[in-house]
Amino acid sequence: MTAPRHRQLLSREKATIFPANSNRYRREPKVADHTENSLIREIDEELRQEQFHKVWSRYGKIILVAAGLCVAAVAGYQFWVKYDLETRQALGDRFAAAQKLAETGSADAAAGAFKSLSGEGGGYGLLARIQEAGLLAKNGDTAGAIAAYNAIAADTGAGKLYQDLAVILAAGLEVNDPGTDPKKVQDRLAPLMAAGNPWRFSAQELAASLALRAGDKAKAVEIYSTLSKDAETPARMRQRATELLTILR
The missing domain is CATH 1.20.58 (Methane Monooxygenase Hydroxylase; Chain G, domain 1)
Incomplete structure (x- = not known):
């Protein structure tokens, strides 16, 4: 050899x-x-x-394939980023157009636009669902609006912030709904009244109103007193709580 x-x-x-x-x-x-x-x-x-x-000779083909896949992955990612940005911009334009319809009194057209957007998912889809429920309430369909808000509150995909907001919005309608059980609504609001929850002040004010409706004056006074003394309570809400305390005492 x-x-x-x-x-x-x-x-x-x-x-x-x-x-x-x-x-x-x-x-x-x-x-x-x-x-x-x-x-x-x-x-x-x-x-x-x-x-x-x-x-x-052993790994050349593998190296070439890997390099090709890397280039394809980078190109694919860049395409996805561009597509995602364009899609969100388009959804934002549609949402703004639906809001404009609602503001100009075209309730039916706005409701249809929001309903179409709600099927898109994502942030704009969720906001469209909230707006759609609000239009139902504005048009007198309180039961339909409450059901729509409750559906959002039960949707874990919506995220806790928006789930809690939906509870607040539903409770805001249920306060004056004669068919609502105040105790059940108060139970749903109770977790939102805890310190640190961004909706706690609204939850407390609604809970006080529900207590008055249920005839529990002492509970209402307790909650209004807490709101009036909390330095973080929004100014207008603190003023309302103080005025109601004057009337109730």
Whole structure:
């Protein structure tokens, strides 16, 4: 079997540098060292090339496929970002148009626009559901509006912030709904009255109103007193609580 090229090269170069019965090595060690270093570098380079060819022959196709997939993934991600941005902008335009219809008195057209948007999902879809329920209430369909708000409150995909908001909005209608059980509404509001909840002040005010409706004056006074003393209570709400306390005491 023929020896690898780098071994043949090493044997040939050694014979040239160190011929038999020669004292050249002892007389010129620096030249010999330099030549041997060059030879070692050449052999090392050849070994590297052989190793590269072996690796490439085994994994070259895989490397090319992986590189292609990487390029495709980057291109796909950039396309998705552009598409997502354009989609959200389009949904935002549709939501603004539906709001304008509602503000100009085109209730039926606005309701249809919000209903169409509510099926899109995402943030605008959720806001459209809330607006759609509000239009039902505005048009006198209190039961339909309460049912729509309760559906949002039960939807875990909506997120806690909007679920709690839906509870508040439904309770705002139920306060004056003769068919509503005040105790059940108060039970739904109770978790929202805890410190740190962003809707706690609205929940407390509604709970006080429900207590009055149920004939529990003491409970109403207790809640209004808390609202009037809390420095974080919104100014107008604190003023209402103070005025009602004056009347109830």
